[in-house]
Amino acid sequence: MNIIESAGKPILEIKNLSKDFGNNRVLTGIDLTVYEGEIIGYIGPNGAGKSTTVKIMLGLIDDYNGQITIFGENIAAGDQTYKKRIGYVPETADLYENLTAQEYLVFIGELYGMEAEEADWKALKLVRLFEIDNVYHTRIASFSKGMKQKVLIISSLLHNPDLLFLDEPLSGLDANSVMVVKEILAQLAAQGKTIFYSSHIMDVVEKISHRIVLLSEGKLVADGSFEELKQQNIEGSLEEIFNQLTGFDRHKQIAEEFTAIVQGDRKNGQL
Numbered sequence: 001m002n003i004i005e006s007a008g009k010p011i012l013e014i015k016n017l018s019k020d021f022g023n024n025r026v027l028t029g030i031d032l033t034v035y036e037g038e039i040i041g042y043i044g045p046n047g048a049g050k051s052t053t054v055k056i057m058l059g060l061i062d063d064y065n066g067q068i069t070i071f072g073e074n075i076a077a078g079d080q081t082y083k084k085r086i087g088y089v090p091e092t093a094d095l096y097e098n099l100t101a102q103e104y105l106v107f108i109g110e111l112y113g114m115e116a117e118e119a120d121w122k123a124l125k126l127v128r129l130f131e132i133d134n135v136y137h138t139r140i141a142s143f144s145k146g147m148k149q150k151v152l153i154i155s156s157l158l159h160n161p162d163l164l165f166l167d168e169p170l171s172g173l174d175a176n177s178v179m180v181v182k183e184i185l186a187q188l189a190a191q192g193k194t195i196f197y198s199s200h201i202m203d204v205v206e207k208i209s210h211r212i213v214l215l216s217e218g219k220l221v222a223d224g225s226f227e228e229l230k231q232q233n234i235e236g237s238l239e240e241i242f243n244q245l246t247g248f249d250r251h252k253q254i255a256e257e258f259t260a261i262v263q264g265d266r267k268n269g270q271l
């Protein structure tokens with residue numbers, strides 16, 4: 001899909017964003033405009049700065065250089081109301097494990113300004129669809145990883161946000177649930193919701209994203225649909241394009257040395 005043809009109105013604009021942690025420059029001059037109804041696959045190597053970008057947009061990190069505009073408002077201006085229109089699935093979450101799923105979901109719904117009764121009604125319907133309604137009144141501490149992930153996904157959507165930030169949202173989900181969630185994301189985007197999807201699972205990113213943005217060492221090194229990236233780079237999977245754009249071609253050598261060291265081979269096991 002051509003980005004310009006499909007573009008709705010801008011929902012999120014990042015201009016010249018830079019961020020340092022002490023002497024460590026983590027983001028360098030990021031420029032990105034995201035439009036209504038887009039699913040952006042936000043990818044990059046470990047430590048590239050993806051979570052940092054998302055945390056800045058969520059208002060969790062506020063000392064940065066550059067300008068971020070969400071729903072037409074500069075988020076540094078101090079008006080926090082934009083947060084009510086945002087949903088977030090973090091990579092790792094401190095769910096309040098002593099709460100039951102119901103208590104947690106109603107609590108999160110209320111944080112977003114929902115009435116408890118409405119949050120409870122919606123949450124119960126959604127846990128039924130995810131087939132975890134049998135544990136709605138059970139403490140989250142006893143849940144499996146996938147069950148916790150389902151609670152997180154529901155909690156990010158309860159208040160019907162217009163902009164969603166998802167960090168490895170499929171983590172721990174079984175194959176059937178993955179199909180359901182991928183379809184939910186496609187339908188939300190078709191309804192005009194904007195989705196910022198961060199993941200290391202390249203074949204999923206390749207399939208669900210309208211547009212792929214690749215961050216490497218704090219800089220944007222690619223921005224386009226999968227078809228566009230393929231034209232600009234080698235023909236192949238997104239995984240191969242990722243390898244190429246991040247200059248990585250040593251997986252065999254690293255694996256050979258790794259297994260040699262595991263076997264106690266002092267001669268060959270040296271990087």
Ligand SMILES: Nc1ncnc2c1ncn2[C@@H]1O[C@H](COP(=O)(O)OP(=O)(O)OP(=O)(O)O)[C@@H](O)[C@H]1O
Pocket residue numbers: 021026044045046047048049050051052053
């Ligand atoms: N609070 C912090 N204090 C200091 N350095 C930080 C902090 N948070 C992140 N960093 C550093 O910023 C860099 C980018 O981290 P970030 O978590 O944004 O990467 P990422 O692209 O999300 O990585 P991953 O794919 O592994 O989740 C890393 O070098 C990390 O060590």
